[in-house]
Amino acid sequence: MLSSIPSLSLSLSHRLCGLMWRSQKHEFFFYYGKNAKKMTFFPSSPAVSFRMSGEKAGIIDIESSTGILYINGSLDWETKQVHKLQVESLDGNGSVVKGPFPVTIYVEDINDNPPEFDQKKYFGVVRQNSRPGKPFMYVHATDHDDPTTPHAQLSYSILHHFPNPYEEMLFQIDNVTGAISPSRTGSYYLDPQKQDTFTLVVSVRDMAGKTINAFTSSVDVIITVMESLWKAPPTIYIKENSTQVHPVNISKVQSNEPGVIYELFEKEKLPRLPFSVSKNGDIYVTEPLDREEKETYTFFVVTKDSKGELVDKPLQIHIIVEDINDNPPVCQQNPTIIEVQENEIGGSNIGTVLATDMDQKDTLNSRLQFQIQSQEPGFPTKNLFYIQQDTGDLQLSGRSLSKRDSAKYFLKVLVTDTKFQTVCDVEVHVIDINDQIPIFEKSDYANVTVAENIPIGTVLLEIQATDGDEPGTGSSLIIYQVKEGDPNNTLIIETDSETNRGFLKVNKALDFETMPVYNLVINATNREPLVPNVQYNSSSLTTFKIFVTNVDEPPVFLNPVYKTEVSEDIPVNTLVMTVEAYDPEGDSVRYSLEGDVRQWLRIDSATGKVYTAARLDREKQEIYSVDVVVSEQTFLVLHLHDVNDNPPQIATDYPTFFCYPVSGGERTLIQAIDADEQFFYSKFTFTLANEMNARNNWEISKFNATHAYLSPKHANFEEKTYEVPIILNDNGNPSLENKVNLKVSICKCSSENSCFIEIDREHYLPTAGQAIGILLAVLIVIGTILGVVFWRMKQKEKKEKSQPKDAKDNAELDRLA
Template sequence: MSLTTDDADLLSAPVHFYITDGDPHARFEIVTSGANSGELFVLNALDRETVPSYDLTVTATDGSLVATTRLHLDVLDANDNPPVCEEEEYAVTLSEAAPPHHVLTVRAHDLDDSRNGRLRYYLTGGGADDFAIDPALGHVRVSGSLDREARPVYRLTAHVQDRGRAEWECTSVLTVTLEDVNDCAPSFVLPVLSLTVPEDTAVGTILGRLDVRDDDLGLSAELEYSLVEEDDDDARLLLDPRTGVLTLGRPLDREQQAMFNISVRATDGGTPQLSSTATVILLVQDVNDNAPEFTKTLYHATALENTTVGTEVLKLLATSRDSGVNAEISYSIIGGNEHNMFQINPKTGIVSVMSELDFERAGEYMVTVEARDGGIPPLSNHATVNVTVLDCNDNAPVFGQEVYSAVIREDVATGERLLQVHAADLDSGANARVRYAVTGGDQHSQFAMDTDSGYLYVATQLDREMVSSYSLEVTATDGGDPSLSSSAQINVHVSDANDNPPVFSETEYSAVVQADILSEELLPFSPQEDKPPGHPLLLFSVTDADEDPNAGPFTFEVAEGNGGNWFVITAGGQLRTAAKFDHRLRNSYKLLVRVYDNGDDVRFSETWVDVKIIEEPQYPPVLIPLHVSIQSYQDSFPGAVVGRVHASDQDPYDRLQFGLVAGQAGLERLFELDPDDGSLVTLAGIDAGLYRLNVSVTDGKFTSHTAVTVDVSEITDQMRSC
């Protein structure tokens, strides 16, 4: 704050300022800032809550004259005081039935002025949601429903917080104790109490006690017990009104009534009184005082003599008026079953066959059955079972043979009778009447059987080439109900009839007049024109679907094209020359060759053969030298085709033959040469080294030679690792 003075003197001394009154504690000072001015400073800390304002007297002097003035200063508030709670703890008692209302006011203050002294109130602690506090005034009120049984005492904390500085707060403890009101009805621990009592229990016997809880206090928790309705059932029980003890009031009989349903009530002593009800179920437990009783004293049953062992004959039923173990019935046969023909299931009472029945041996049985309960001591009763055994179809037809055999030609006429089967049945009447049928092995229905006589007939045309034999299953079935049957096997062998002609392997053949003079092979021959008669040309391959003797041996002939008897066919089917040929006179022949089978009803087929007559070879074959390199690992070459010698011939029909020239120092044991295509095979076990072979090729007239070298080198493990 600045202070200034005016001085009428022209030559005035500097002015000095002094606080001469109103600042007993030296809170302020004035510092001269000019010839006639000064600045007011706060010298020490101010406290508005202690001195809210100052009235200062300021004196100014130039050394000779003095002037004074008054200054009024108001100290403005700063938020420098925390809230202060006036009570550390509040205690109040409320009824648990109290409605929402004011409970108390939390008192607190703040020395700061109204702006900096504003406070905020809030509650914490278990159950704080059941109460509300005015955030500005601190009024606490009930906000929800209270329940003493759930929370009898609340211990809450009331927080008073400076709104300007949230970290400044004080707290007070609020203890609210709830007073009880009768708001809880008695509660049965078991809404349904089940008591099991033997039917011979004495009157006055304590059966049990009702277990009831009441969460209220005092008179509100004092209980009185009673029966809801005093009817006949209720009279079975006596209920102590103070203790809730139940005792038997009347004798029990489970066979008359096995269960009682009784309602009981518990009432408290509060105002108003509250009550609740429960159900007591009295289960009467059986004692063994009733013997089992069969539904009949005499049972009748029938069983076929072929009844399977284990088959049920009838089911007995015995019941007991008792219950539980006393009503558990077990059955047993105690008489009339000396041969153990029947058995009875001890639990179900089912009587079943134990051994095979035979009407011829025994037609009727009288069996005594006992029913015994599980009581102690057990009680029992008896019944008689009359079982009548009925005769039945228990013998299947039996064939005179297990396997029958027949042989028949494939061209037999349909309807032809093959054989007769017969089966005998030890039964009589309809049970012994046998009927026959083919039941297997005849997929195409080629056979039929007379159902009464057992004769087997041919039904459709047979074909041995399709099926040469049949294994038929024939079944004999009797007239019983259910019917019985047995089976036998008929093996039918179809013998051959000459119904198929022989067939050439090719529809046409061809040969040329050129031959290998070094060979007499039988596949396609090529005779030269100057060959002597009898030179082989080719060999016919013939098949016949029939079997011998309707197939081979075959007979061949040249049916056409052999007017001059130039060719002949041997019995083995080899076509040979029968004359010398001159291609300048005739260079081709077309022959029709026929082959006949050996059957009684002879059948044949035909094929054409084209024979060309050519002159003898004019040019020698030409060979290409061959060099082969082989690398053998550890001297263990396994053997393989390593190369092929190639040759050519200008004669178009020449057939070349390759070979190793003999006398080559045992090389035949190491090498092989295919005579037809010139493939060179090195055999296993050949050693490393250089081998020189002399190879020849011939067209039947000219022979040529060439050298073949084979270089075998060894590979070792050391060489492989490099």
């Protein structure tokens, strides 16, 4: 038999010895029990013995006479995975009959090596505010088992976290790569001022961590928290109009992560931003700045990764442009015109020369000083005027001016700052003194009758007075006022400055009931005071009478809107509020409701008292508004106070399921909701019903006030839908309780971790042609199978008749091998 075997392959493990024997025509498999460690070869004449050579490792041998190949020790995959041997058959003289033929033994690995970390202790550094999920260190373990099998597939996890001041861990680990990074909580809370050192106990399991029989090792990871490098610099000050060669480095920022891309982000949309940032985080000003154009700049520095995603929180950069004296004084009016009455006494302040400087306010750069350079004409003296050096206030130096000497004076005023100077022109006009009083053309303008609803702004009367002083001056400009008869300032008088004509207008709404008649006394005065010994008299007064007629007015509510708050469970016929209205003419009023679509309210038509007419229900309408009508409308708003009358429910926005088979450690988030106000449902309690199956199979853990985690307690679940009884309580007083049966599916999942959806076969019945084709295919397959079976039965009968019993036994061994 050895002569017909060109090669031999044997796969052995600690538990099972197996032989795979191939030739060009046949393939044989021999299986042995757990403890079997031998295999037999059968010689063909004239061979009477066997001899083996090759990589025997001292534990593989063959009995020469019987041809039994056996193992007299333990194979070790970690020491040698493949043993290559040669087998020869020998005759009685020891000569080779056949062979040598190769025999290859493949040693199968078993999980007999625990994973080992490549360091006894790990040390890492993380920066405050580092990006969540961004690794700052790695742990690494190796397993000497076969890397192509699950025996060497490792899974990392964090066993312990010292200290752990928050409910969630501050660090996380990638179970495949061993990368350690801050969690979202850690990214937010890590602070070296509060805790600068953490110790993580990191575990590694082989078998991909999916079986309880996996080997486990652990190691301490010491993490030091350091202050964030990503900090905004203090306010940056830059002198305007700098002559340095630009760009100029003004500051620097540094991210916690290397290799980021720095960019500027404008807070203000400017035509151009005169700043830039380099790839190393250096901030530059790209051109000279002008404080008068813009004195402050605010922008942000952002960091992005290679995918364009933000890495750090944006840093705000604040720039203040410092002033230099680069602007001359500017005259606000050129010329500045000042009027002076003839009788103005010496030393009087007659006006101010106004000038500005665009340099920074309240600095020496914008400090201005004033000086009179010249006066034209220089008559009757050259120094008729004096100017305050730091204020620009212009005064008469010693005597009054006379229009007979000169009607105008022209001054040159020098205005200087510490670097620049400007000349401002000033004209002083000498005006006539106010020695004439206004005189009305009429002493009585009779009367007028108007309705009380006349529009505001309506002109009721035009009046005219004249003044003998110089036209166009403060001495001749007339100001009209209602001196008597209008205590509430209902009327106003406006003056045309060119004609001195006055217009009496309605300033506020007239009201017959309050003021049916106005007996007005109007006076006329000047803007400038009269000279001594001249007084206003009756010539500057006139009278006018206004009669106001009544117009029927609708009732008026005391308040435009009435609001109140009540509980939804108050009894019917409860008084909720009283509305009040009055009629300006004193007539009685009656009340009614409009828009009471739910018929919850009724109103006493005489008193305005509003009562409930039916049971209220906040869940149907929380804010209830109706109209109260008393010839005009106002709003009544009823705000219902909630009571705890709705039990909590489980939100059903998404299905609850676990992927089959359950491996342990899974959990899903469930949410409780309640129709009541947040005061009653802002905190829920989740518990399992006191039922044996529920407590043996499931467990519930709190997540927050409205959510909880549901987890299976073991992995022995069938692929079906379970009903989990859950008790929900809200935080009302008293609390409401609700038992709900949550449907939880254990189902095969797709690669996206969602349940496969079984196709409804009734909706996918084949057509008649398809059914015939399927039937014919099935018949052909059945016929082929039956033909093969009959043929093999015939062949077996022939062999049994032609072979002796020993040959049959050998053939059976061949088949089993």
